[in-house]
Amino acid sequence: MSNVGRHGVRTDGRFEFTCASCGGVAATLAVVDDDQPIDAGALPDGARLSWSPGAPSYRLEFVNVNTGTAPDGLVDLVSDLDEVDPLVVRRIDWELAAFCCHVCELNYCSKCWSNWVEFDDDFYDCTRGRCPAGHEQMLDD
Numbered sequence: 705m706s707n708v709g710r711h712g713v714r715t716d717g718r719f720e721f722t723c724a725s726c727g728g729v730a731a732t733l734a735v736v737d738d739d740q741p742i743d744a745g746a747l748p749d750g751a752r753l754s755w756s757p758g759a760p761s762y763r764l765e766f767v768n769v770n771t772g773t774a775p776d777g778l779v780d781l782v783s784d785l786d787e788v789d790p791l792v793v794r795r796i797d798w799e800l801a802a803f804c805c806h807v808c809e810l811n812y813c814s815k816c817w818s819n820w821v822e823f824d825d826d827f828y829d830c831t832r833g834r835c836p837a838g839h840e841q842m843l844d845d
């Protein structure tokens with residue numbers, strides 16, 4: 705599957721990144737403008753948690769669903785694009801492109817990364833992973 709592109713393709717208002725190993729969806733990244741509530745995932749009772757940030761925000765679905773205020777430059781970067789390069793996104797905020805291996809410069813999904821959680825005094829610290837080619841990096845912090 706070495707011909708899988710690294711660039712995220714805009715689909716239904718978000719960018720979809722393809723896993724270079726299995727061909728599935730590696731991650732999705734949405735950049736939401738300020739007056740739309742964003743979906744932050746399911747609560748334990750099945751309801752959806754959503755919040756209105758009052759500022760441009762992002763929603764990344766990879767190992768976990770991550771949402772937050774869009775870092776400077778992200779909205780301008782993606783607003784006119786139909787495809788986005790995770791290596792460019794990484795220069796703005798590495799966590800938004802954590803699905804892209806730093807060495808392979810290819811995307812992998814959360815199943816193709818063999819990942820593990822690290823704890824700091826019993827609290828969640830970060831998720832690290834190893835890509836199919838054996839490179840290790842931080843996936844979520």
Ligand SMILES: [Zn+2]
Binds near residue numbers: 724726728813814816
């Ligand atoms: Zn995969």
Ligand SMILES: [Zn+2]
Binds near residue numbers: 839
């Ligand atoms: Zn790699």
